[in-house]
Amino acid sequence: MPMQKATQVVLASRPATPKASLDNFRVEEIPMPVAGPGEVLLRVDYLSLDPYMRGRMNDRKSYAKPADIDQPMPGESVATVLESNASELAKGDVVLVQSGWRSHLAADAAGLTKLELNGVQESAYLGVLGMPGFTAYSGLAAIGKPKTGETLVVGAASGPVGSLVGQLAKQAGARSVGIAGGPKKCAYLLDTLGFDAAIDHKAPDFARQLEAACSDGIDVYFENVGGAVWNAVVPLLNQYARVPVCGLMAQTSGNASAPDLSEDHVAALMRAVLTRSLLIRGYINYEFTGQYHEQFLKEVGALLRDGKIKHLEDITDGLENAPQAFLDMIDGRNFGKVLVRVAKR
Template identity: 70%
Template sequence: MTSATARQIVLASRPTGGRAALSDFRLEDVPMPVPGEGQVLLRVDYLSLDPYMRGRMNDARSYAKPAQIGEPMPGESVATVIESNNTALPAGAQVLVNAGWVSHTVANARDLSPLSADGITTRAYLGVLGMPGFTAYSGMAAIGKPKQGETVVVGAASGPVGSLVGQLARIAGARVVGIAGGAKKCAYVVDELGFDAAIDHRASDFADQLANACPKGIDVYFENIGGAVWKVVLPLLNQYGRVPVCGLMAQTSGKNADADDGLAATMRAILTRSLTVRGYINYEFLPDYRDAFLRDVGGFLRAGQVKHLEDVAIGLENAPQAFLDMIDGRNFGKVLVRVSGEV
């Protein structure tokens, strides 16, 4: 054991006015947890920060229970066993654990997923081979279903979900257009990820640029943004277009909470163009697609057909700022926090 105390970041208050702030979080020192019979003590190495966490800060009905005031923020981590009362998980074993924003935790073996690097860094199981990657894979496999020669447009294209969506569409033979914020991110999705084009949604002529990049319209739009971007995409959707909806970052950030959402135009387009607009939470597809996801994306990753980028903050105390930066789009790649200085 490396310390007599552990640390955690708890939800100190619920955001007001839609925007989250540093004051909504609190860093605490707590007693080091002690493993009971059959349990293990884990040192968190990497914590995953993801957009869904913003919704958990609200006391509102959703697909998951809200975070509670005074309790650690939720989150998945890669962790190392440092003390074991279970022969199946010896000291040194690495696992996936849903422990939240903490430095150490105690867990039962049945609640952990042992990891084997197998040529891939274990922290990849928080990104391209984890929940974000599965969100991309399952949404495209079950809803998007890109075909050879179709046009696929991807919102938040440089992020951990959008970047894999576009690469999977490219592998399927589609023309891929990414939407991202800023020249650096747009260059990355074209030059590094192999998208056919990328459009900066901050550009004054964003609508014209997107239309020019999609001369045959849009067959699949992977929705990760909402707001003003959706209103530009909507007129370009082709008959029988498919729209997997996994996120609405424009609303999540709180920036556009009062903006006109264009609901009437959206519903009319769904009707007149026979659009499929399907919201989903990734875990509903786990039984049907998890094995294929690990096989296919793991294979693409090892073969160099899929690339991924990580944006790593150092220290648990810096998780709140890294999280707020992500919500505002200031990150570049999958956001992780390196919690342990020993990794």
């Protein structure tokens, strides 16, 4: 009988340009891991692909250490326990794990989160009820704080973070304006998610359309993009506007126009910060885990089960296809939360 093998995707090289390529990844077969004392053997069911991973491919200082060459790319998964040498978990339990891009792994049971699915699809715990969802929730709760009658604008609005931001703002009584790429995504924001307006950032008159949709200005701008979108937003920010800075996809992808960092432009931005009393704060979601996480799961979980929050998943089958799915996401070719279905139940 042939020995069982596992699969992993490693970082083969660091990107030489802002735009990564398939050459930066390598798919490998390895011996099946063995669970030691206190450990469990896990089969990865769904792997989450997220924009932050592009930054981890670079060897530079950031909020998290770079991915190591010839080691699996970092990533979170939903996985099933195949074998258990720990009292905390039994065969068949479903857990959240920082697995990296792997099909199987042995992990310390004490460091895993057992999921009580309660009728929710397990993949949701990587999206709307996972890190992207909590990123949206915590950024709004701690920084954005939308109020009844205010206008909130969010970039990358059809993605897992932006789509929840807009829906939560609506729940708070605010007006939601989403920015997305292309008519299909804009229609989804309006027809399925209930946004009040949707603007295509690819439109030649994008800035004018945004201004028309925000005739009373912008009170909360949830920043996922940067670049030309940021440049169009700044003149529309109202007195005391709040800007949670969650991501800068325009700079990450290498495909979108960069923001104007000239001395005159920066000076104008700082004048706006001062004269309009703007609050601009970058954050990483884990800063707020202790403060908001239990509340997030309770509130958003209830809204999801009641059908008041909707979400969309963009699923690719096969771990070997993760690199291409990741590059497509960075280029904005995905539609919804990007997942790789590594194993079928």
